[in-house]
Amino acid sequence: MATMAEVAALAGVTKQTVSNVVSGKKVRPDTAAKVNAAIAQLGYKPNLLARSLATGATMTVGLFVPVVANPFYSELVEEVENVLVRHGYNLLLATTRDDGEYTRRHLDILTRRSVDALLVAGDAGVIEQLPTLATAPFPVVLFAWEVDPPDTLPVVSIDYEHAGFLAGRHLRELGHEKVVVVAVLPAHTRRIDGLRRAFAADGLTIGDDMIFARTTDDPAGGFAGADAALAAHPDATALFATHDILALGALQAVQESGRRVPEDMSVVGFDDIAQVGRTHPAMTTVAVPKREMAQQAVELLLRSLEAERPPTNVVSLLRPTLVVRDSSAPPPRSGD
Amino acid sequence: MATMAEVAALAGVTKQTVSNVVSGKKVRPDTAAKVNAAIAQLGYKPNLLARSLATGATMTVGLFVPVVANPFYSELVEEVENVLVRHGYNLLLATTRDDGEYTRRHLDILTRRSVDALLVAGDAGVIEQLPTLATAPFPVVLFAWEVDPPDTLPVVSIDYEHAGFLAGRHLRELGHEKVVVVAVLPAHTRRIDGLRRAFAADGLTIGDDMIFARTTDDPAGGFAGADAALAAHPDATALFATHDILALGALQAVQESGRRVPEDMSVVGFDDIAQVGRTHPAMTTVAVPKREMAQQAVELLLRSLEAERPPTNVVSLLRPTLVVRDSSAPPPRSGD
DNA sequence: CTGAAAGCGCTTACAG
DNA sequence: CTGAAAGCGCTTACAG
Numbered sequence: 013m014a015t016m017a018e019v020a021a022l023a024g025v026t027k028q029t030v031s032n033v034v035s036g037k038k039v040r041p042d043t044a045a046k047v048n049a050a051i052a053q054l055g056y057k058p059n060l061l062a063r064s065l066a067t068g069a070t071m072t073v074g075l076f077v078p079v080v081a082n083p084f085y086s087e088l089v090e091e092v093e094n095v096l097v098r099h100g101y102n103l104l105l106a107t108t109r110d111d112g113e114y115t116r117r118h119l120d121i122l123t124r125r126s127v128d129a130l131l132v133a134g135d136a137g138v139i140e141q142l143p144t145l146a147t148a149p150f151p152v153v154l155f156a157w158e159v160d161p162p163d164t165l166p167v168v169s170i171d172y173e174h175a176g177f178l179a180g181r182h183l184r185e186l187g188h189e190k191v192v193v194v195a196v197l198p199a200h201t202r203r204i205d206g207l208r209r210a211f212a213a214d215g216l217t218i219g220d221d222m223i224f225a226r227t228t229d230d231p232a233g234g235f236a237g238a239d240a241a242l243a244a245h246p247d248a249t250a251l252f253a254t255h256d257i258l259a260l261g262a263l264q265a266v267q268e269s270g271r272r273v274p275e276d277m278s279v280v281g282f283d284d285i286a287q288v289g290r291t292h293p294a295m296t297t298v299a300v301p302k303r304e305m306a307q308q309a310v311e312l313l314l315r316s317l318e319a320e321r322p323p324t325n326v327v328s329l330l331r332p333t334l335v336v337r338d339s340s341a342p343p344p345r346s347g348d
Numbered sequence: 349m350a351t352m353a354e355v356a357a358l359a360g361v362t363k364q365t366v367s368n369v370v371s372g373k374k375v376r377p378d379t380a381a382k383v384n385a386a387i388a389q390l391g392y393k394p395n396l397l398a399r400s401l402a403t404g405a406t407m408t409v410g411l412f413v414p415v416v417a418n419p420f421y422s423e424l425v426e427e428v429e430n431v432l433v434r435h436g437y438n439l440l441l442a443t444t445r446d447d448g449e450y451t452r453r454h455l456d457i458l459t460r461r462s463v464d465a466l467l468v469a470g471d472a473g474v475i476e477q478l479p480t481l482a483t484a485p486f487p488v489v490l491f492a493w494e495v496d497p498p499d500t501l502p503v504v505s506i507d508y509e510h511a512g513f514l515a516g517r518h519l520r521e522l523g524h525e526k527v528v529v530v531a532v533l534p535a536h537t538r539r540i541d542g543l544r545r546a547f548a549a550d551g552l553t554i555g556d557d558m559i560f561a562r563t564t565d566d567p568a569g570g571f572a573g574a575d576a577a578l579a580a581h582p583d584a585t586a587l588f589a590t591h592d593i594l595a596l597g598a599l600q601a602v603q604e605s606g607r608r609v610p611e612d613m614s615v616v617g618f619d620d621i622a623q624v625g626r627t628h629p630a631m632t633t634v635a636v637p638k639r640e641m642a643q644q645a646v647e648l649l650l651r652s653l654e655a656e657r658p659p660t661n662v663v664s665l666l667r668p669t670l671v672v673r674d675s676s677a678p679p680p681r682s683g684d
Numbered sequence: 685c686t687g688a689a690a691g692c693g694c695t696t697a698c699a700g
Numbered sequence: 701c702t703g704a705a706a707g708c709g710c711t712t713a714c715a716g
Binding site: 015016017027028031034035058059060061062063064065066067 | 708709710711712
């Protein structure tokens with residue numbers, strides 16, 4: 013690879029002039045032409061490593077996600093990458109696996125590598141590293157954060173409690189009184205809180221015995237959870253799954269139990285991943301604006317980088333929306 | 349951030365000695381102790397940028413994927429990241445969007461950033477950049493490559509033609525004679541070639557009129573393609589979708605047409621993404637060993653980095669396997 | 685507007 | 701085994 017000094021020699025100028033041409037500073041046109049000719053002839057490409065060492069900026073942003081092979085996070089990753097590239101930044105991706113130790117190690121490496129900033133999605137393995145995160149030598153923004161946001165760092169998220177409320181209110185408006193819940197716990201507690209609030213508004217209580225906990229987020233778990241729920245509460249008229257992946261399995265379990273959806277039982281999911289629009293029946297769900305969330309988080313970060321000040325310490329909550337499809341309907345009239 | 353010189357000053361030694369301690373070279377124990385104490389006291393972390401500039405190695409590997417919000421590629425990304433981290437490397441992720449111009453630009457940036465190596469998944473936008481790729485100043489490995497592999501670069505992939513053959517042979521063994529195909533074209537041509545070969549072995553021809561082309565890979569397209577296929581060939585007894593995402597929509601279209609799966613019609617997919625194990629009925633599909641493929645590609649690259657020689661220029665083809673579930677069965681007896 | 689110097693924070697030979 | 705020098709390839713003041 014050609015170096016800046018070689019270009020300078022060939023063009024008959026000094027390195028500094030080459031540097032000025034490369035970084036677009038004012039240079040006399042004929043000088044610039046000579047330099048550009050030399051650059052072209054040598055196929056010169058600036059060494060960004062050297063530039064970074066000199067300037068202190070790497071034009072690299074780190075992104076932590078728990079996993080990527082999960083529709084929720086893979087969409088976040090894709091959106092973050094798109095926004096970053098549009099602004100001329102590169103993406104260093106690391107998976108935390110909801111594990112504090114991985115998080116710590118990745119954080120340490122990013123620090124040594126002098127990334128310009130860090131985006132962290134998901135709270136699970138991250139909470140215990142929050143103190144370290146808060147003292148990182150670069151701006152950090154949290155997003156897709158479900159538990160109580162720390163006040164040391166800016167976070168972009170959605171109001172998960174409100175999202176659960178939307179599901180609950182929808183079921184209440186349809187007239188449901190007895191709903192079973194299949195949920196990843198404790199991760200999705202907020203979503204259930206919201207559901208309960210909607211029912212409580214009408215004086216209805218959703219007991220702990222109506223909640224069927226899973227530890228992971230997969231269709232098989234949704235199936236098993238729904239199965240158990242139906243066995244325990246054969247008179248329930250609605251099922252809320254705290255994530256669409258669970259809802260996929262739950263829908264099947266409900267159908268295999270001989271119940272028609274939505275005539276005999278309503279099923280409502282959460283997230284609005286691509287596939288639930290094509291289930292049979294198409295699934296009613298609470299849509300999480302994933303891409304907007306990723307976009308806001310990146311932009312909050314980039315604005316602070318460009319202004320060379322720490323990001324505004326805000327909690328920015330996007331609004332989830334209810335997407336009514338064909339898996340929810342009024343409960344069967346009693347006696348049907 | 350503390351610098352190596354500061355550590356040296358505090359420990360009363362020279363930078364060189366600190367460097368030796370940090371990089372684990374032989375140092376007298378008492379000297380090492382002094383240095384480590386200084387490191388701890390100052391919270392010193394080596395600046396990897398400076399190290400990279402001096403050594404020429406960045407411990408960073410680039411990964412190009414067309415998209416990440418797609419189950420096939422997100423699994424590849426995840427696996428690549430895992431293997432890389434295990435070996436102490438970092439992942440710079442870029443999406444090419446099947447676009448030659450994006451590919452070129454990312455390649456240019458990675459070159460300037462001096463990544464140690466590059467992994468490229470998917471052939472679409474990449475083919476036109478192959479000449480540039482072949483002259484990159486770092487090793488490049490291609491994987492998940494479907495068209496004719498170039499002979500300039502190593503590739504790890506599966507035998508897509510053989511995978512299609514497996515689907516075809518399965519349908520033939522069940523006794524199917526008339527199969528319709530829903531396919532993303534021209535991307536998935538190989539898969540159809542294999543299907544045809546299996547039928548041709550028994551003297552059966554799958555005409556072009558049996559192929560229903562889509563341009564993108566989504567359930568809605570699968571639904572529409574299957575719909576058209578059934579209308580054109582009401583007597584077909586089997587449907588092959590060249591990707592599970594298409595198969596998801598196709599399965600639904602077949603069912604909504606009033607046909608039972610698999611009694612009236614068999615449906616076979618391709619890839620074995622997580623969700624097709626939980627469709628109703630569970631989908632028969634050709635499994636692509638994505639994680640093994642990603643693993644092999646990374647390891648081929650890392651071995652060459654450690655040996656400091658270009659990667660062996662091989663074409664390594666993994667074996668796809670047929671996963672028989674409940675969506676395929678013998679055709680209905682004629683007259684049923 | 686252009687040139688000579690110093691510096692970013694490391695590592696790599698090379699003497700002692 | 702440890703110390704003084706040069707160098708990786710850029711950029712940033714600072715004179716001319």
